[in-house]
Each structure stands twice: as C-alpha cells, then as structure tokens.
Amino acid sequence: MEHTPPPLFRTGPTPLARLMIFTLLSIVLLIADARFGYLTVLRQVTAVIIYPLQRLAATPAAVGERISGFFVSYNALKLDNERLTEKNLALAREAQQARALHAENEHLRGLLSARERVAAPAKTAEILYAARDPFSRKVMIDQGLQGGLAPGQPVIDHIGVIGQVTRVYPWLSEVTLITDKGHLVPVINLRTGLRAVLAGTGNDSRLELRFIPLAADFQNGDQLVTSGIDGIYPPGLPVAEVTYVERNTAYLFANITCRPLAGVNTHAQVLVLEPVKSLPERPEEVPEKAPRTKRKKS
C-alpha cells in the first residue's frame, strides 16, 4: 500500500524548479521566434485570444472621436465644405489632366511595348494603437488575414509612406513603420534623380540616408520618393524630406538626416497597397570576357 502525503503537503515541484521549467520554455520560444521564425501558427492562435481586448482598448478613443465629431459647429462644417469643394475642383482639373496623361502614357508605352503599370489595388484600414515596445516602431491596424492582407504590403496615409505590414493575424496586422530601426526604403531624390536607401533610426522624427558619397548632390528640403526598385513600394510615393546635410571630409560618407513626411498618429486612416510584383527577371551573369568593340573615332 502506498502512502501518499495528505493534500495539504502536496505542493508539486518547488518554485525554483517551476521557474527553471518556464524560463527554459520561454527561451525556447524566444530562440524559435527570433532565429527561425517558426511560430506563426502559435502567434496567430494567441492573437485570437487577445483580439477582443485589443478592440476594446481602442474603443474609448474611437468613441471620444465620434462624440467630438458630433459636436462640430455648423460654421466649421461650412468652412470645411467650402474648402473641400475648392480642393475638389482643383483635383478634378488635375484628374482630367492625369487621365489625358495616362492615356498618352499608355499609348507611348504600347509603342515601346513596355509592361503596363497597373494601378495597385488598395485596402483602407485604421490604426488601432501604437505598440508600446520601446525597441521598435510598430502600429497595429484593424485588417488582417480575413481582409486578405499579407506580410510585405506597403502602407501609406494621405501624405506618403508610413511603413510595411510585417505580421498578419486573423483580424489585425502589425505594421513596421519606416522609422523603425532596421527598416529600409529605397528612395530617389526628386530634384536630382539620385537613388539611395533610407534607413529608420528608431527615432520618430529622424531617418537617415546611409552610405552616400560626400560629393553626392543632396540639399536641405530635397523631397525623397520611393524608387520602386525593391518591388514592394510602388514608385513615386513621398517618403521624407532632407533636413540636415553634413559633409565632413574626415568620414567617407555624408551624414544626411531626413524627416518622415507621413504622420503616424494613432487613429488615422491608412491605405494598404498591394506590393508591386513586376520586377524584371534577374539578368543572366555576363561572362567576364566581353567582346571588344571597335571604338568609333570621331
């Protein structure tokens, strides 16, 4: 006959042992996530559990906004309306011009037998909250797998690029902002046409252009737009403005700081675009010995 201890003394493993078990479990999860990215399914299941809370926490701000929206004065509405009508007229003119240009462009492209650029379909979403993780710059938006989102899609607001969808949960997605440290956007300088790569710094109001030669033509106030060579961001979207250029000959590269154009305030509407997937095939490796051509002498 076995003697089991009475229930009062049956306490299971000691706290230290339990601490070890759970610490090990956490470390395994950490490594699996950080190194191998295995845990997509587990993440999504956990995401479903917390989804109602995420929506609920975002509600007070949304309700507050709706209430303050209800009490907008007649005058403000009228002014707004006038301004919008004016803007609409201006835009309509531009749209007509754009249509004409588009048609002309299409015609020319047809002539050149170039691949037509398809207008990327977009999905609207709303920023629910900014993630509090102090090590990264991320926001949560209220569209996810159910809305057909996929990692890699660019996200813009009415001004310009704000970031890229990096993780997708059933009803939410995580957007890494362009200011996140380690996030890169290939850009082009509108004024000069120079290509560069814009890197986030982890600071909300600062972006960096890295590895730009000292002699490169960058000035304060230069507008940077996406270049589209990455196959993710469609070309021509405004990203940032150069705010500071330092050329110190002691260093190899110029120190160029930029300011993101698009605002990333909470509770803003954003647009999730389809990534552009019309990259040309990678050209075959050219053999080292190129046939010599005779130089024309003029």
Added chain:
Amino acid sequence: MSIRPMTPQELLLPVKPAFIVLTLIAALLANLLPWSGWFRWLAPDFVALIVLYWCIHEPRKIGFIAAWGLGLLMDIAEGSLFGQHALAYVILAYAGMTLHRRVQRFSLAPQVLHVIPILLFTDLIVLLVRALAGAEFPGYAYFLGSLTGAALWPPLTHLLKLPQRPRPDPDRV
C-alpha cells in the same frame, strides 16, 4: 527592535478567483490603451504590476502558468519577440512568491522599496533579451515605467483590498 510585525495584520475575507481574473483582464486592457507621447514611457506595465501584486498577496491562487500565459499575450499585443514578456513575468512571479512573506510584513512605503528593484530587474531582463536579439538601448526613459509602477503600488494595494475588507456588521452596537 521588537518582534512584533511592523504593521498589524488585517483580517481579510478570502479573495474570489473571479476578482483576480477581472483585475488581470483590466491590466491587459490598460496596457493596450493607445498611450502616446511621454505617456508611452511613463505608463507602467500594468500586467507586471498586477501579477506581482497577486503573487505577493495570494501566491497560492496565481502562479507561473498565469504569468507565463499573460506574458505571451503581451508579446502578441506589442509585436515584440515571442516569449520576451513571458520570461520577464515568470521571473517576476518567482520574485514575488519567494518574497511574499517578507513583503507582506512591511507597511506600504517599505513595500514600494521592494517593488522598485523587482520591476527594474524585470525591465533589465527584457532589455537583455532584446539586446541579444540585436536591438539598441532605447534610453534611460525606458526605466521610467517601472518607477511610476512602483509609485502606483500603495493606491493599488488599497484598491485591490477593498473587496476583501469585511463589511461592518450592522447588528453590532
């Protein structure tokens, strides 16, 4: 020094498990609120605070499993590494459970002095994990949340003990 405990122990009603669950959900909600600007740095990790509170006051009712699960939920909500908060909360829970007899003996002000290092240590673990994963130090403001969390400890203790206080007996003269 006298052997007498520093604060007279109160006689409290047993806590209802539903109440613990409710406070934990409220803490999760508070963490998920869209904090912005300086509040993002000042806002404490409410889940850590509440988990620590229950680990100190009811170490038999809440344990590692709850702390670990809540950590995983926080990881999803913040988009951080999966397991980062889980690890931090498990260590927090351990600290709370091993110190619970000691901390309960003190009055609220010295309790805060216990809470500060525990919360800061939890922060340090998260910092260490992220540094290993390649993140940069986000600045000393990172530790502010723990200090406000510790400052919230006394009002929080009063608040959470309210439902456990016995009602005054109407028949007593």
